[in-house]
Amino acid sequence: MLGAEVTFDVAIPKIIWGWLVSTNMWAKSIATGTFLVGLYFVLKYPEKDNFFRKWIPILGLIFIGITLLVTILDLHHMLRFWKIFVHAHFTSAVTLGAWIVSGFVIILLISFWSWASGNRKLFNRIMIPGFILAFFSTIYTAGIMGQATGREIWIFPTEMVSMLLSATLAGSAAFLFIDRLYRYVLDDQIRRELGYILFSSAGLMSALYIGELYFARMHTEFSYKVVKILAFGDVAPFFWLGFVFGLIIPMILVGIAVEKRKGSYAFLGSLSALIGLWLIKHAWLTAPQHLPLS
Amino acid sequence: MKLGFLVDLSRCIGCMACAVACKAENDVPLHSWRLRVKYIDQGEFPDVKRHFVPLRCNHCENAPCERICPVSALHYLPNGIVNVDHDRCIGCASCMMACPYNAIYLDPVTNSADKCTYCAHRIEVGMMPACVVACPTHANIFGDLDDPESEISKYLKSHRDVMVRKPELGTKPKHYYVRGSTVALDPLASERPEGFTLFTEVKFLDHIGGH
Numbered sequence: 001m002l003g004a005e006v007t008f009d010v011a012i013p014k015i016i017w018g019w020l021v022s023t024n025m026w027a028k029s030i031a032t033g034t035f036l037v038g039l040y041f042v043l044k045y046p047e048k049d050n051f052f053r054k055w056i057p058i059l060g061l062i063f064i065g066i067t068l069l070v071t072i073l074d075l076h077h078m079l080r081f082w083k084i085f086v087h088a089h090f091t092s093a094v095t096l097g098a099w100i101v102s103g104f105v106i107i108l109l110i111s112f113w114s115w116a117s118g119n120r121k122l123f124n125r126i127m128i129p130g131f132i133l134a135f136f137s138t139i140y141t142a143g144i145m146g147q148a149t150g151r152e153i154w155i156f157p158t159e160m161v162s163m164l165l166s167a168t169l170a171g172s173a174a175f176l177f178i179d180r181l182y183r184y185v186l187d188d189q190i191r192r193e194l195g196y197i198l199f200s201s202a203g204l205m206s207a208l209y210i211g212e213l214y215f216a217r218m219h220t221e222f223s224y225k226v227v228k229i230l231a232f233g234d235v236a237p238f239f240w241l242g243f244v245f246g247l248i249i250p251m252i253l254v255g256i257a258v259e260k261r262k263g264s265y266a267f268l269g270s271l272s273a274l275i276g277l278w279l280i281k282h283a284w285l286t287a288p289q290h291l292p293l294s
Numbered sequence: 295m296k297l298g299f300l301v302d303l304s305r306c307i308g309c310m311a312c313a314v315a316c317k318a319e320n321d322v323p324l325h326s327w328r329l330r331v332k333y334i335d336q337g338e339f340p341d342v343k344r345h346f347v348p349l350r351c352n353h354c355e356n357a358p359c360e361r362i363c364p365v366s367a368l369h370y371l372p373n374g375i376v377n378v379d380h381d382r383c384i385g386c387a388s389c390m391m392a393c394p395y396n397a398i399y400l401d402p403v404t405n406s407a408d409k410c411t412y413c414a415h416r417i418e419v420g421m422m423p424a425c426v427v428a429c430p431t432h433a434n435i436f437g438d439l440d441d442p443e444s445e446i447s448k449y450l451k452s453h454r455d456v457m458v459r460k461p462e463l464g465t466k467p468k469h470y471y472v473r474g475s476t477v478a479l480d481p482l483a484s485e486r487p488e489g490f491t492l493f494t495e496v497k498f499l500d501h502i503g504g505h
Contacts, residue, residue, distance in 0.1 A: 004477045006487075007492060010327050010330045011325060011499045014499065015500075076400055076406070089363055089366040092361065150394030150396075291482065292481045292486055
């Protein structure tokens with residue numbers, strides 16, 4: 001007996017979660033990343049923290065708004081989204097995420113009011129709950145992916161690290177981008193540190209993805225086939241362009257920017273990182289959906 | 295009471311009576327299936343074999359769809375059936391992402407998730423699921439796994455080659471196959487080339503649900 005082939009079957013769905021969910025993860029990385037990275041600078045440089053006290057809530061609210069918008073747009077019953085609060089099922093990472101992000105939105109609104117009213121103490125009071133909610137807002141999607149039992153390439157601990165690195169990459173890139181738009185308002189040392197964060201996040205994420213390409217395929221037959229789709233299949237252009245634009249080019253450009261003190265390189269590096277991050281997230285989300293589960 | 299299903303694949307003749315009965319009974323819309331029968335051809339002429347595999351919800355004891363559903367639209371009934379509350383479903387498709395058996399679909403008419411419920415509405419009034427009644431070879435065997443005198447319990451006890459799909463995932467399916475094989479039950483053990491075959495066009499759907 002040789003190979004086997006399906007000769008009769010119904011049409012089965014392929015992409016269930018598509019670009020709206022990729023955009024959700026991408027925008028959430030920016031919203032939570034700017035909070036987590038910004039908080040570090042507020043604490044480390046309290047005398048130079050005006051930039052961060054202003055841009056943490058503004059960027060946070062814009063991108064968490066995009067996150068919530070695409071999440072609701074992706075629902076097939078958009079007007080029933082409120083049921084997640086009145087019929088909450090807390091074994092679901094989706095439910096936990098909805099509640100945590102709602103808390104994070106409140107934190108961002110308070111941060112915005114703190115900046116708008118000049119009440120610095122108010123922001124200081126919400127730093128700890130803000131950190132906790134931003135942290136869990138970042139990683140809950142890893143929980144959802146971990147609960148997707150059939151997609152064996154999504155493993156919770158790795159996804160969690162990947163989400164955190166995406167947040168630090170996106171957060172530092174967003175601040176470098178804004179810094180350039182306002183003609184370098186940041187202190188040189190802060191800009192260098194943002195570069196280090198972006199560089200190390202991109203470096204660690206590269207190692208994570210390359211590690212997955214080499215090692216995940218050894219775990220299960222499913223993972224083996226997903227890695228083939230990622231590296232050589234339908235989503236390979238997204239994956240490799242995302243890898244180069246999101247991780248390699250930013251490391252090179254930001255590395256040069258930090259060493260040679262050239263702000264324009266950091267700007268291009270951060271722009272490339274933000275574009276590439278979406279591409280690689282989209283590839284990682286859709287690749288396991290290309291395989292039939294039954 | 296713990297209801298379960300068993301398919302004796304050596305009896306299945308691939309007639310699709312179960313799939314048609316299911317569609318008619320549950321008013322399943324076009325392009326959606328609660329139960330389907332897949333044909334897999336194995337080998338090279340003249341040494342060939344055709345496998346018929348009826349596929350439906352496994353009503354797992356540890357159901358990933360129930361766990362991930364954010365609003366408990368997917369829930370257990372006391373008899374072990376994993377049921378769907380269409381009015382509560384928000385259409386997030388998490389259950390479709392979580393189900394390792396591809397057993398859930400988004401109904402394009404109601405926009406809610408749906409799947410095989412072992413015909414819970416029929417069982418409630420003492421009837422058998424529609425697919426069981428329609429099967430001409432009695433390949434579908436349905437009953438109470440907790441009752442040692444039920445046909446399914448006796449069948450399970452008297453056969454050593456009982457299989458479930460993807461046991462390694464720990465979902466504890468309550469849908470068994472007798473005289474199955476890896477080729478029949480593992481979707482990755484066979485190629486699924488898209489395009490026209492002797493019977494139909496094998497393809498993936500580009501769109502799901504209703505938006």
